[in-house]
Amino acid sequence: xxxxxxxxxxxxxxxxxxxxxxxxxxxxxxxxxxxxxxxxxxxxxxxxxxxxxxxxxxxxxxxxxxxxxxxxxxxxxxxxxxxxxxxxxxxxxxxxxxxxxxxxxxxxxxxxxxxxxxxxxxxxxxxxxxxxxxxxxxxxxxxxxxxxxxxxxxxxxxxxxxxxxxxxxxxxxxxxxxxxxxxxxxxxxxxxxxxxxxxxxxxxxxxxxxxxxxxxxxxxxxxxxxxxxxxxxxxxxxxxxxxxxxxxxxxxxxxxxxxxxxxxxxxxxxxxxxxxxxxxxxxxxxxxxxxxxxxxxxxxxxxxxxxxxxxxxxxxxxxxxxxxxxxxxxxxxxxxxxxxxxxxxxxxxxxxxxxxxxxxxxxxxxxxxxxxxxxxxxxxxxxxxxxxxxxxxxxxxxxxxx
Amino acid sequence: xxxxxxxxxxxxxxxxxxxxxxxxxxxxxxxxxxxxxxxxxxxxxxxxxxxxxxxxxxxxxxxxxxxxxxxxxxxxxxxxxxxxxxxxxxxxxxxxxxxxxxxxxxxxxxxxxxxxxxxxxxxxxxxxxxxxxxxxxxxxxxxxxxxxxxxxxxxxxxxxxxxxxxxxxxxxxxxxxxxxxxxxxxxxxxxxxxxxxxxxxxxxxxxxxxxxxxxxxxxxxxxxxxxxxxxxxxxxxxxxxxxxxxxxxxxxxxxxxxxxxxxxxxxxxxxxxxxxxxxxxxxxxxxxxxxxxxxxxxxxxxxxxxxxxxxxxxxxxxxxxxxxxxxxxxxxxxxxxxxxxxxxxxxxxxxxxxxxxxxxxxxxxxxxxxxxxxxxxxxxxxxxxxxxxxxxxxxxxxxxxxxxxxxxxxxxxxxxxxxxxxxxxxxxxxxxxxxxxxxxxxxxxxxxxxxxxxxxxxxxxxxxxxxxxxxxxxxxxxxxxxxxxxxxxxxxxxxxxxxxxxxxxxxxxxxxxxxxxxxxxxx
Numbered sequence: 001x002x003x004x005x006x007x008x009x010x011x012x013x014x015x016x017x018x019x020x021x022x023x024x025x026x027x028x029x030x031x032x033x034x035x036x037x038x039x040x041x042x043x044x045x046x047x048x049x050x051x052x053x054x055x056x057x058x059x060x061x062x063x064x065x066x067x068x069x070x071x072x073x074x075x076x077x078x079x080x081x082x083x084x085x086x087x088x089x090x091x092x093x094x095x096x097x098x099x100x101x102x103x104x105x106x107x108x109x110x111x112x113x114x115x116x117x118x119x120x121x122x123x124x125x126x127x128x129x130x131x132x133x134x135x136x137x138x139x140x141x142x143x144x145x146x147x148x149x150x151x152x153x154x155x156x157x158x159x160x161x162x163x164x165x166x167x168x169x170x171x172x173x174x175x176x177x178x179x180x181x182x183x184x185x186x187x188x189x190x191x192x193x194x195x196x197x198x199x200x201x202x203x204x205x206x207x208x209x210x211x212x213x214x215x216x217x218x219x220x221x222x223x224x225x226x227x228x229x230x231x232x233x234x235x236x237x238x239x240x241x242x243x244x245x246x247x248x249x250x251x252x253x254x255x256x257x258x259x260x261x262x263x264x265x266x267x268x269x270x271x272x273x274x275x276x277x278x279x280x281x282x283x284x285x286x287x288x289x290x291x292x293x294x295x296x297x298x299x300x301x302x303x304x305x306x307x308x309x310x311x312x313x314x315x316x317x318x319x320x321x322x323x324x325x326x327x328x329x330x331x332x333x334x335x336x337x338x339x340x341x342x343x344x345x346x347x348x349x350x351x352x353x354x355x356x357x358x359x360x361x362x363x364x365x366x367x368x369x370x371x372x373x374x375x376x377x378x379x380x381x382x383x384x385x386x387x388x389x390x391x392x393x394x395x396x397x398x399x400x401x402x
Numbered sequence: 403x404x405x406x407x408x409x410x411x412x413x414x415x416x417x418x419x420x421x422x423x424x425x426x427x428x429x430x431x432x433x434x435x436x437x438x439x440x441x442x443x444x445x446x447x448x449x450x451x452x453x454x455x456x457x458x459x460x461x462x463x464x465x466x467x468x469x470x471x472x473x474x475x476x477x478x479x480x481x482x483x484x485x486x487x488x489x490x491x492x493x494x495x496x497x498x499x500x501x502x503x504x505x506x507x508x509x510x511x512x513x514x515x516x517x518x519x520x521x522x523x524x525x526x527x528x529x530x531x532x533x534x535x536x537x538x539x540x541x542x543x544x545x546x547x548x549x550x551x552x553x554x555x556x557x558x559x560x561x562x563x564x565x566x567x568x569x570x571x572x573x574x575x576x577x578x579x580x581x582x583x584x585x586x587x588x589x590x591x592x593x594x595x596x597x598x599x600x601x602x603x604x605x606x607x608x609x610x611x612x613x614x615x616x617x618x619x620x621x622x623x624x625x626x627x628x629x630x631x632x633x634x635x636x637x638x639x640x641x642x643x644x645x646x647x648x649x650x651x652x653x654x655x656x657x658x659x660x661x662x663x664x665x666x667x668x669x670x671x672x673x674x675x676x677x678x679x680x681x682x683x684x685x686x687x688x689x690x691x692x693x694x695x696x697x698x699x700x701x702x703x704x705x706x707x708x709x710x711x712x713x714x715x716x717x718x719x720x721x722x723x724x725x726x727x728x729x730x731x732x733x734x735x736x737x738x739x740x741x742x743x744x745x746x747x748x749x750x751x752x753x754x755x756x757x758x759x760x761x762x763x764x765x766x767x768x769x770x771x772x773x774x775x776x777x778x779x780x781x782x783x784x785x786x787x788x789x790x791x792x793x794x795x796x797x798x799x800x801x802x803x804x805x806x807x808x809x810x811x812x813x814x815x816x817x818x819x820x821x822x823x824x825x826x827x828x829x830x831x832x833x834x835x836x837x838x839x840x841x842x843x844x845x846x847x848x849x850x851x852x853x854x855x856x857x858x859x860x861x862x863x864x865x866x867x868x869x870x871x872x873x874x875x876x877x878x879x880x881x882x883x884x885x886x887x888x889x890x891x892x893x894x895x896x897x898x899x900x901x902x903x904x905x906x907x908x909x910x911x912x913x914x915x916x917x918x919x920x921x922x923x924x925x
Binding site for chain 1: 442445446447449450451452454455456458460509510590591593594595596597603629631635651653654776777789832833834835836838852853854855857
């Protein structure tokens with residue numbers, strides 16, 4: 001080979017390699033903004049510059065580049081800026097819908113919260129980028145896990161064959177939208193007072209050991225013939241529904257009080273969610289996260305009981321953007337909370353800013369691990385496929401030695 | 403290949419050369435990019451931690467109980483019973499394991515019974531060594547003797563030695579590392595029932611020192627790698643690990659026997675809770691720091707007063723707040739050196755050196771641990787309630803420790819001794835950008851061994867520094883025998899080339915070094 005050819009080859013590969021590597025990186029990640037994210041320089045400056053000014057209602061370079069939660073300030077005045085990734089966090093038994101085939105980039109969201117105790121404000125800026133517009137949720141009915149008669153058409157079908165199970169304590173519909181003309185929309189949940197820090201009494205029938213409800217369901221005290229068990233709970237507040245445009249983008253900015261953090265619009269204080277055994281016989285009292293843990297959702301609680309933001313900060317934060325039934329009949333700024341089922345159990349974009357670095361894209365946060373404090377608490381998941389989050393619908397009947 | 407297709411046909415004859423060139427260049431560029439990107443991702447990861455002016459320790463067992471609802475189903479923790487559960491006599495001068503051993507039939511395990519190897523908390527966190535007249539000859543601060551080998555101070559018939567295989571599984575270096583370096587084999591993920599027995603996160607084993615206990619509780623997170631959210635959970639893990647040789651959880655045995663609840667209390671974790679209460683209240687040093695345990699309790703956090711013997715005065719309040727009225731907690735927060743008895747010029751200069759060179763990490767006022775953490779209760783979402791740092795001590799591996807795990811052959815568990823072998827563990831770690839990297843465990847992975855995060859590699863918790871002169875040897879692996887060695891390490895190239903050493907370089911003149919040591923000795 002002539003020296004000129006070698007020189008040409010060398011020069012050529014030098015000139016082609018950077019672009020080839022960048023192209024390979026894009027192909028590998030399939031994430032929007034990946035080209036910017038691959039540049040180490042300027043990340044901090046981009047984020048700091050955005051946080052130094054007011055939140056804006058467009059998808060900025062900072063939204064594009066953000067890959068992990070950033071905290072500034074203190075409990076009285078500060079900011080949290082966190083990315084939302086597909087399926088990284090979801091409640092036990094939640095369905096993570098797949099990203100539709102053909103999506104050129106993965107969906108992403110960001111949440112920026114600016115709080116100021118003096119001004120009594122907690123201001124949210126929620127942005128969605130390249131999310132499916134009005135996605136459909138079609139789950140496979142697994143029946144009722146407490147019915148064991150194979151002749152019963154609702155006989156229990158375990159995961160992964162099934163992706164939805166009847167639950168009168170979290171009465172979400174199997175499919176969304178329930179009413180086709182409603183379509184679906186998204187709602188952001190801010191979750192706090194996390195599972196090991198605040199307990200609430202749950203009542204079980206002393207004979208059947210089946211769940212009767214919580215202290216919120218029985219405000220006058222324990223129902224007759226019941227046993228009470230203290231179980232850790234979380235509290236949640238939500239945004240109003242978001243309807244992405246045709247390009248899959250949406251922005252929502254709203255402010256609630258610092259001293260009373262409510263749902264957007266100030267309609268409610270919070271609701272209580274927990275993962276509890278519906279059948280007390282199906283729980284190992286010494287290692288509860290190994291037994292049955294199913295969702296429980298209370299009714300909405302009044303604004304008077306809302307928490308202050310510093311209390312929420314001290315209890316840890318999660319974000320969960322879920323797919324919900326659309327409410328096109330509700331006028332703007334009206335109360336679009338769906339009283340029938342609270343939340344749909346279909347988680348789409350989420351993150352855990354109370355975990356340092358959040359949960360990376362493509363990884364999933366393990367709530368049973370968090371409850372038991374065993375590590376690691378994240379594991380890889382198929383990035384674009386649908387899956388059920390930590391299903392613990394049933395378990396051996398420990399009380400019968402099974 | 404996309405790149406290959408873009409090469410002109412005229413160069414086909416030199417395809418091999420071009421591909422070789424591409425490979426070499428790509429390797430070089432990717433290696434550079436990876437190094438650069440790893441540093442970038444690490445910085446991104448660290449932005450998830452923030453400095454906070456709020457000095458609070460919400461993982462304390464007393465505060466947890468205070469936060470419990472009036473209908474709280476758990477009994478209040480009892481420090482006196484905790485002392486007995488820990489394994490101490492009433493005067494805390496001797497070991498008494500009457501209420502500190504964990505054995506019997508476990509409902510959660512079934513047959514056979516759990517058999518104790520005689521170890522209690524007090525086995526590794528011992529009372530001070532005393533002579534015949536009862537005088538303290540080695541102040542241990544609930545640790546192991548300073549004298550090495552340990553067998554020169556503790557008989558080899560002591561459960562410390564006879565039970566060592568409960569920790570190291572019979573590792574060939576287990577006894578020697580314990581005796582010569584006071585290092586204990588730890589498997590951070592050993593009792594995780596949610597992952598398979600052969601998961602590298604259950605298999606990985608590290609060598610760590612047994613901590614001495616001063617101001618235990620006044621830190622964010624427990625253990626060298628912060629994997630413990632609070633003392634209660636840390637005690638539970640220690641009981642499982644040091645009592646028996648298998649990876650068996652016997653949670654139900656943590657509640658019996660107990661004189662307060664002979665039939666068994668409603669709290670199956672009562673003994674770890676009692677132990678937590680014991681350690682929180684008895685390890686505070688100096689006593690003013692009790693105000694941090696519960697600022698809302700005036701018996702712990704009194705108002706500053708002119709009364710003789712008061713822990714702070716109105717003058718302190720005026721100096722720090724402009725008002726004549728404040729409480730001890732406020733004084734402790736606003737004056738980080740309020741309780742440090744500086745009395746010489748050298749100590750005062752040393753304090754200034756400390757402020758400039760050490761408080762980037764040791765920034766908890768008057769405690770000198772690290773106060774940075776993700777906002778949130780440590781009990782809510784672990785594993786990283788506090789900020790940990792990579793200062794290069796893991797990579798140094800000064801004692802050339804073998805970090806292979808001594809374990810059963812695949813598929814044979816449990817197994818006989820002759821079926822065990824030393825296995826090099828490879829941890830699959832998540833990078834902040836979501837990519838996965840397999841890291842062979844040849845040195846201590848630090849916090850990453852629990853969290854599974856690449857950015858946590860080689861990081862350890864920032865220890866508190868009160869009484870530090872009596873807490874040696876130092877670092878997670880006892881690799882510095884004296885304070886002088888610690889300071890010399892922190893000004894060495896090894897430190898400066900570590901991730902956080904690059905971020906927080908320390909340069910000291912000989913005089914600054916002397917002054918800093920003078921100051922450290924009075925902490």
